Amino acid sequence: MEVRLGADLEKELVHTLRNRLPYEACGVIMGTVTSGIIEASEFRLIRNAAGHPAAHFSFHPEEWIAVFFEAQKNQREIVGFFHSHPSGTIVPSDSDLAGFVPWRTYWIIGLTEADHEIGVFARESDNYWTPIPLWVVNDGLNTHTALPASSPADPK
Numbered sequence: 001m002e003v004r005l006g007a008d009l010e011k012e013l014v015h016t017l018r019n020r021l022p023y024e025a026c027g028v029i030m031g032t033v034t035s036g037i038i039e040a041s042e043f044r045l046i047r048n049a050a051g052h053p054a055a056h057f058s059f060h061p062e063e064w065i066a067v068f069f070e071a072q073k074n075q076r077e078i079v080g081f082f083h084s085h086p087s088g089t090i091v092p093s094d095s096d097l098a099g100f101v102p103w104r105t106y107w108i109i110g111l112t113e114a115d116h117e118i119g120v121f122a123r124e125s126d127n128y129w130t131p132i133p134l135w136v137v138n139d140g141l142n143t144h145t146a147l148p149a150s151s152p153a154d155p156k
């Protein structure tokens, strides 16, 4: 499995999350999945309803339901959940490991005023989080179009 994210979308996502500092922000990534390749096409911010939003997040339930049904209605696939870490780290926290419902991918955007890093993970049944390769694709250059349609590492 691997993930592709357009450079413009990455910029927009990071900008949006940085605007929420010092709080964690969260939401969903929408896109397509073809032969083990997840292609992100858009994202939706969902209000962070955690009591202590600088260190935790939880989806505001009604906003999450609205986004979920909007995606269904428009035949969009929700390919991942994301949230930011104002500490800058992309390592899943203990509450991250404990708190997620099963979904295809989990994105952690480590964010400081100056820098950012994106980690994408898939969760195994034993709750071990496997990092997934992320390609930031620049439309102008298309540097990664030569990738094979399905990677040999993809367990299918």
Ligand SMILES: [Zn+2]
Pocket (backbone or CB within 6 Å): 083, 084, 085, 092, 093, 096, 108
């Ligand atoms: Zn976290």
